Amino acid sequence: MVLNETEVAGRPAAAPDAPAIELIGISKAFGPVQANKDISMKVQRGTIHGIVGENGAGKSTLMSILYGFYKADKGEIKIGGVPTLIHNSDDAIKAGIGMVHQHFMLVQPFTVLENVVLGAEDGALLKPSLAKARTLLTELAHEYELDVDPDAVVGDLAVGFQQRVEILKALYRHADILILDEPTGVLTPAEADHLFRILEGLKAQGKTIILITHKLREIMAVTDTVSVMRRGEMTATVKTSETSPTQLAELMVGRRVLLRVEKEAPKVGETILQVRGLRVVDHDGVERLKGIDLDLKAGEILGVAGVAGNGQSALLEVLGGITEAAGGSVSMNGQTLDLVGGDDGRDRRHRGIGHVPEDRHRLGLVMPFAEWENSCFGYHDRPEYQANSGLMNRLFMRDDARQKIEKYDIRPPSCDLKAANFSGGNQQKIVIAREIESNPDVLLVGQPTRGVDIGAIEFIHNQIVALRDQGKAVLLVSVELEEILALSDRIIVMFDGKISGERMPNDTDENELGLLMAGIDPKESVA
Amino acid sequence: MTSSLPKWADLFLIPAINVLLAFLVAGLVVIFIGEDPIRAMQIMISGSLGSDYGIGYTLFYTTSFIFTGLAVAVAFHASIFNIGGEGQAGVAGVGVAMVCLTLDQTYWLLTLPLAVIAAAMFGAAWAAVPAYLQAKRGSHIVITTIMFNYIAAAFLVYMLNNVFKVPGAMAPESRRFEAGAQIPRLDQMADWVGLEMTRTPANISFFLALLACLGVWLLIWRSRLGYEIRAFGFSEKAAVYAGISPFKITMIAMLVSGGMAGLMAINTVMGDLQRLNLDSVLGAGFVGIAVALMGRSHPVGVILAALLFGVLYQGGAELAFEIPSIPSQMILTIQALVILFTGSLENMVRFPLERLFLRFQKGTT
Numbered sequence: 001m002v003l004n005e006t007e008v009a010g011r012p013a014a015a016p017d018a019p020a021i022e023l024i025g026i027s028k029a030f031g032p033v034q035a036n037k038d039i040s041m042k043v044q045r046g047t048i049h050g051i052v053g054e055n056g057a058g059k060s061t062l063m064s065i066l067y068g069f070y071k072a073d074k075g076e077i078k079i080g081g082v083p084t085l086i087h088n089s090d091d092a093i094k095a096g097i098g099m100v101h102q103h104f105m106l107v108q109p110f111t112v113l114e115n116v117v118l119g120a121e122d123g124a125l126l127k128p129s130l131a132k133a134r135t136l137l138t139e140l141a142h143e144y145e146l147d148v149d150p151d152a153v154v155g156d157l158a159v160g161f162q163q164r165v166e167i168l169k170a171l172y173r174h175a176d177i178l179i180l181d182e183p184t185g186v187l188t189p190a191e192a193d194h195l196f197r198i199l200e201g202l203k204a205q206g207k208t209i210i211l212i213t214h215k216l217r218e219i220m221a222v223t224d225t226v227s228v229m230r231r232g233e234m235t236a237t238v239k240t241s242e243t244s245p246t247q248l249a250e251l252m253v254g255r256r257v258l259l260r261v262e263k264e265a266p267k268v269g270e271t272i273l274q275v276r277g278l279r280v281v282d283h284d285g286v287e288r289l290k291g292i293d294l295d296l297k298a299g300e301i302l303g304v305a306g307v308a309g310n311g312q313s314a315l316l317e318v319l320g321g322i323t324e325a326a327g328g329s330v331s332m333n334g335q336t337l338d339l340v341g342g343d344d345g346r347d348r349r350h351r352g353i354g355h356v357p358e359d360r361h362r363l364g365l366v367m368p369f370a371e372w373e374n375s376c377f378g379y380h381d382r383p384e385y386q387a388n389s390g391l392m393n394r395l396f397m398r399d400d401a402r403q404k405i406e407k408y409d410i411r412p413p414s415c416d417l418k419a420a421n422f423s424g425g426n427q428q429k430i431v432i433a434r435e436i437e438s439n440p441d442v443l444l445v446g447q448p449t450r451g452v453d454i455g456a457i458e459f460i461h462n463q464i465v466a467l468r469d470q471g472k473a474v475l476l477v478s479v480e481l482e483e484i485l486a487l488s489d490r491i492i493v494m495f496d497g498k499i500s501g502e503r504m505p506n507d508t509d510e511n512e513l514g515l516l517m518a519g520i521d522p523k524e525s526v527a
Numbered sequence: 528m529t530s531s532l533p534k535w536a537d538l539f540l541i542p543a544i545n546v547l548l549a550f551l552v553a554g555l556v557v558i559f560i561g562e563d564p565i566r567a568m569q570i571m572i573s574g575s576l577g578s579d580y581g582i583g584y585t586l587f588y589t590t591s592f593i594f595t596g597l598a599v600a601v602a603f604h605a606s607i608f609n610i611g612g613e614g615q616a617g618v619a620g621v622g623v624a625m626v627c628l629t630l631d632q633t634y635w636l637l638t639l640p641l642a643v644i645a646a647a648m649f650g651a652a653w654a655a656v657p658a659y660l661q662a663k664r665g666s667h668i669v670i671t672t673i674m675f676n677y678i679a680a681a682f683l684v685y686m687l688n689n690v691f692k693v694p695g696a697m698a699p700e701s702r703r704f705e706a707g708a709q710i711p712r713l714d715q716m717a718d719w720v721g722l723e724m725t726r727t728p729a730n731i732s733f734f735l736a737l738l739a740c741l742g743v744w745l746l747i748w749r750s751r752l753g754y755e756i757r758a759f760g761f762s763e764k765a766a767v768y769a770g771i772s773p774f775k776i777t778m779i780a781m782l783v784s785g786g787m788a789g790l791m792a793i794n795t796v797m798g799d800l801q802r803l804n805l806d807s808v809l810g811a812g813f814v815g816i817a818v819a820l821m822g823r824s825h826p827v828g829v830i831l832a833a834l835l836f837g838v839l840y841q842g843g844a845e846l847a848f849e850i851p852s853i854p855s856q857m858i859l860t861i862q863a864l865v866i867l868f869t870g871s872l873e874n875m876v877r878f879p880l881e882r883l884f885l886r887f888q889k890g891t892t
Binding site for chain 1: 745749750751754755757758761762764765767768769770771
């Protein structure tokens with residue numbers, strides 16, 4: 001193996017039996033928030049080590065300390081048994097640590113080769129480095145199924161391939177330890193499986209891999225050991241073979257959780273929302289929706305599956321009145337909606353379309369607003385929020401907010417706190433409470449449980465099902481297939497701005513949906 | 528902006544420290560000139576607050592700064608940086624002069640309300656064009672409002688020379704307003720209640736300014752429109768999601784902002800100059816930026832900051848008179864330092880202070 005044979009300059013010889021990484025008593029505080037509390041962890045060489053935890057549990061902080069983005073307040077890092085000071089990512093790379101970030105750090109107009117070499121050129125001239133990289137890339141592609149065309153422009157590559165470029169970058173820098181932060185968030189199931197094969201291959205060559213994720217299924221599938229973090233502490237490290245998803249979920253949340261949604265058969269009624277030939281072209285002239293037809297009926301949850309970026313967001317935003325359509329029509333209860341102008345959010349709400357947006361940080365909430373100000377956001381022109389004086393009825397707004405806080409168990413139960421100071425799950429509850437309590441006939445829901453802790457997921461799912469049981473229509477967009485399968489009464493799959501298939505949830509499985517998400521017709525691929 | 532500081536520290540302590548730092552650095556500059564900074568300070572304070580004459584002038588300047596400070600503050604809440612207060616106030620002066628020259632044969636109680644309306648409308652109109660260009664065409668409002676300041680200056684000169692100038696006169700100025708367009712000065716008002724006060728240009732528009740502060744407070748924090756303005760200012764995307772029209776909010780915020788800037792013309796044109804000439808604004812539009820920054824875009828803060836700048840202006844004039852080796856530009860230096868410390872270097876004070884408070888809190892609990 002080329003990489004291991006090359007002696008890497010400046011790296012101290014590691015003790016052969018020492019763990020690849022050893023963290024001892026790492027603590028880190030941001031202001032009053034203790035992000036990491038006295039964390040100790042050992043990762044054995046040649047293993048895949050998973051780190052799970054809810055949002056804000058401190059996983060990313062810990063990895064950022066390991067990679068030199070943050071400096072720990074206390075604690076020691078040993079790499080291969082040798083105490084190592086990591087002040088910046090250069091130190092990390094020198095110590096043999098490579099990181100694949102959740103959001104790729106690639107130069108889009110550069111080729112794969114140029115991206116791999118960038119920052120690790122051997123001299124002032126590019127040519128020798130590029131030639132060397134080309135040889136190496138070919139070998140790696142062969143060995144680990146890491147095949148990418150070295151001359152392709154990164155911006156033209158699919159996400160799965162871009163991720164491989166990130167891995168190649170790390171390997172080119174002689175990484176022995178690879179950290180992957182939520183690597184499958186943007187991948188189809190098939191791409192994710194491919195990634196796991198790559199990781200297995202790397203492990204077989206003696207590389208050490210740390211996998212940060214919130215998907216328990218992945219942890220169970222590929223890791224050897226798994227550490228669970230909760231509220232900045234490492235609550236457990238267990239052998240994957242000796243644990244179960246239920247146990248891990250319990251460790252993450254600190255109580256028993258139900259991973260399945262219990263719901264009765266739907267009582268589907270009339271069509272409420274009718275979409276015909278809907279097209280959306282974005283600011284860059286890219287056609288995001290290429291003619292969508294769908295019917296949303298009362299009393300059903302229609303799930304929209306798809307890999308992120310295949311038009312689901314555009315669909316939600318045009319239906320929610322945020323962006324304008326380039327063509328097609330939408331009618332609700334027989335009345336045509338105005339699709340031009342892109343500032344019709346108010347009109348949609350008046351017609352009874354609620355919208356839980358995908359991006360609650362930037363769309364759904366005004367972060368510096370207090371909870372009570374967010375609690376009627378978008379519905380603030382309703383008469384009940386107006387006082388006789390012509391000003392806003394702040395007393396009522398706050399009472400209203402307190403009721404929602406109580407009913408939706410929003411914590412901490414303070415309506416004066418800024419939205420920014422709530423956890424992800426509670427922020428989402430603020431949005432869900434507002435949209436459901438506005439009593440919509442149609443609820444658009446985007447990624448309802450993204451970045452939401454497991455405990456809150458259960459609650460949010462139940463609320464969505466309860467709304468459907470009241471005979472309301474729900475359009476659910478999610479990149480989590482499990483969520484789509486668990487909640488939907490009917491599933492459509494989107495690929496490249498079009499609907500690539502429609503299935504009933506008890507009539508399909510993740511594999512079939514995965515193929516549709518990749519734009520492949522399952523019937524053809526069987527033949 | 529999430530801060531771990533208590534509200535009072537955020538609102539008062541930080542600005543106070545900033546001002547103190549600005550004065551310390553200004554003091555160093557005075558030492559470099561070879562003068563005594565303590566004495567300079569004493570002259571400034573006694574010159575601006577030490578006599579009813581000084582106080583009168585201080586309040587006169589303060590009035591103008593409250594209006595222009597409110598103008599910047601209102602736009603700030605919509606995340607719009609209106610630095611066109613200078614031009615908006617200048618153009619508003621034309622509106623005020625038109626009303627006054629037409630109605631000055633009547634009574635001031637009739638002239639004043641109409642002049643107020645004209646000032647607000649002319650100021651708003653001058654802000655409307657850059658607002659429209661930003662909302663519809665995406666032209667950056669900082670650039671357009673600066674350009675509109677120059678256009679306003681040219682417009683003012685044209686109007687003075689071609690419309691208002693008395694035939695045969697040399698100076699580019701209108702005729703003097705008659706009694707029907709003269710609003711009560713503070714010394715006259717003091718006289719009504721039997722108090723004696725030295726004659727200064729401070730006038731009834733000081734109370735108008737306080738009223739405007741109340742109005743802005745109600746608008747921003749109590750009305751639905753203000754709710755929408757703040758939502759838009761914090762996050763345009765969230766505003767669009769909630770069905771708030773960015774075009775509408777940009778226009779309204781700028782109209783109110785321009786109107787506020789325009790109102791300062793009442794103070795200077797009607798209250799002091801009694802005619803329209805080229806001296807109706809004299810940089811007050813720009814001081815408004817510093818006032819709004821320091822006052823944290825809150826009306827109470829704006830009043831306090833405007834008062835500080837009023838003291839600086841009046842005290843600075845006295846200083847230049849008493850110690851001729853300290854030029855009046857010194858005031859501009861202090862003003863610049865205040866902007867530097869409150870605007871650009873705010874975090875320099877904020878972060879250490881936050882850390883200090885944290886340690887203190889940990890110590891007590």
